[in-house]
Amino acid sequence: MNGSPTPATQVLRSRRAVLPEGERPADVVLRDGRIAAVLPHGAGEGAGELTDLGGLALLPGLVDTHVHVNEPGRTAWEGFASATRAAAAGGVTTVVDMPLNSVPPTTTPHGLEVKRKATDGQLFVDLGLWGGAVPDNTADLEPLHGAGVFGFKSFLAPSGVDEFPHLTQDQLEVTLAELARLDALAIIHAEDPGVLDAAPHRPGPHYADFLASRPATAETAAVAGLLAAARRTGARVHILHVSSAAVLPLLRQARADGVRVTAETCPHYLTLAAEEVPDGDTAFKCCPPIRDEANRDLLWQALADGEFAAVVSDHSPSTPDLKHLPRLGGSGDFAAAWGGIASLQLGLPAVWTEARRRGFALVDVVRWMSSGPAALVGLGRKGAIAPGHDADLVAFDPDAAFAVDPGALHHRNPVTPYAGRTLTGAVRTTWLRGRVVAVDADAEPRGRIIVRGEA
Template sequence: MTHAATRILRSRRVCTPTGEHPADVVLAGDRIADVLPHRTAAGAPVEDLGELALLPGLVDTHVHINEPGRTAWEGFTSATRAAAAGGVTTLIDMPLNSIPATVTVDALRVKQDVARGRVYVDVGFWGGAIPGNTGDLEPLYRAGVYGFKSFLAPSGVDEFPHLDAAELAEALTEQARLGALAIIHAEAPRILDAAPRVPGRAYADYLASRPDAAETVAVGQLLDTARRTGARVHVLHVSSAQVLPLLDAARANGIAVTAETCPHYLTLVAEAVPVGDTAFKCCPPIRSEDNRDRLWRGIEAGSFAAVVSDHSPCTADLKRLDSGDFAAAWGGIASLQLGLPTVWTEARARGIGLAEVVALMSSGPAELVGLARKGTIAPGYDADLVAFDPDAVFTVDPAGLHHRNPVTPYAGRALTGVVRTTWLAGAPVDVYGSPRGRLLDRTKTTA
């Protein structure tokens, strides 16, 4: 160890890059100094976690915080409290649905000014690529955003329009030149426009309005454009398992493409959505049980780089819970605090281990965006850690969640796995104390 140990975290279940092992994790200030055999470390106070699992802090690269402009939907303080309570120690904020959208350097500075001193975990920022802002991409990238979000279909907010085919090619050409990661909401407008739109409380009607083909057609277009431009692309929130063969074939042909999926697609199914329960509405939609099973087969086959929340909250009135009209309700699920237990509950039932979940929710997202010191328990990494009880069972109570509006499709659901302590930079996070999170900049190794 090059620095004096300040704390030792001991557990019989430490999730490291080589799997789950008994170990002593030695902290020196805000870093991990060493990982030693169980019960061998000395020279600093020891916290023995026993059978509690010690995980690297989760890295959630898909979070809509919405502040400024739509702070009533979510804000930096409430979102990062929820993150810390759920074991998320680093998140990357999406460029919408805040006002202004993060599509210029000035807009990025506005968002950073609002967030500074108010975050309980470390926070970085995506930029946005929209029609007409190609000239802003290089300045934004130099200002430290982690890449650029685009939509291929309407985003749901007027200030963040989607790209048509020519605009996508222009944006990806510039991002290829910069070496930036392009992250894409891939649904095809022509498929959505042709699909039936039936207002009302039947989830099957909403599901029919966003068929699998909306994703497969858009992903096909994206992959063709990536091939022509040489851009590195990442497909956001894959809900349709029909996308997976397209991604596998593209990778086999040398296209630089990765993909993510989300806890709600891995845990919820269309057949079980209650009539009129618009808390379940998201875009793209929760699909069938068979589709969910095929997504899990994709997980086991290594088709996904990450599992992230797509935390997209709004005020309760916009969810139209009173009318239960799926067509009118805002499409987004708030799950930042619940991602780990929801995924673990389902993974465990399928015989998938905790180390595999960590790879998808910590190290995978960190690697995706180039967070070189995040998401892994190893010497030199940030001491962002989670004590997790993988056997504890709890029932989701919306009143116990920290995100601003207590709306969740998991209400009343029994989940397995409880976060007991979250450490950020070597110290436990107190979500009612002073925020200690940092604002991250892609161009710097420290905040």
């Protein structure tokens, strides 16, 4: 239920408000959907209806710029209502949806309009859209850009769905030249198809065999080719879901050379490791794959050094039958299973659990999962508890432990590699533009479509 009307002015009080300058006690004044002021703890008394969170941390809502919703066309995999409910339950107040796995894909103005219409009355949080850059749609990039997509996704290896083909190196060059002209962001799934084709392919339940089929050299080869094209064209490029730390020296050198390149990684690469993946448990399959513990440590070091612009989910679910899970009667064949991990609702506690163990603070997690991705896509009113920003906020209990029950998730399909895992950190309340987001069956969705360039 949505409960009583939201008061015009509210005060959220917390002894642990995570602000741009760090964590401190504060009173946050909300008015007309925005943050009106951030005051010393106790100074907001009488300024509006008070909610005292005590020792619960107050965070800015997370911004997840890598989510596959799949509606329309593959709504059985995930839909706007289920995905945005899961987002709100996980403290995510803004998502940016990927252009593929829906039918039609968001590669033409028509596809964009179809997808926008599909969101009507279904959004529990705010949602923006990426466009897609595929072979032969160069003429569509400018109108899509003008319509407010946040940038353009491309694959350098087969995407897994026929309606979203990958770019060859020559096609990539043409695409980046056009995106440089538009000053549009290119976001790239970087694996080299030649390396993948040459790798050993042994179907079956052994995770080691699947890992061998997606070697780290596929990432480094693709990133090297991409960076060379970015140097020639001047395009802005962003490397999606970096799983291999071997790409990091390439990125460092490119930045030193003046190439406009950023990169992201994902919760599953930071919290899971190949050594822990049970044979046959295809809930762990994603592309690029989860690699070993030593690699995971290097990704954390890169985070500490500021080398990643964002940590985002790459929420990529499917129906359970496509995962071929043995517990559901499937073969457990990693080669046959759909590659994607559903984690939209769990990203914050998963990352916080590991971050705290490694000595990081909530302010670090907010930088990686809120302010960082907001800056990546130019959402100047998202990602921070600061005057003038949208009042997108999260009350978070950083000490609460819970065991992951897939049946309690709002994702459309209850398949997750975190099943049964104990995580620390629980979202207690989520506010979207100052209003509590309810996700029960009778809740009214109040999210909206957002476009590139919003202040």
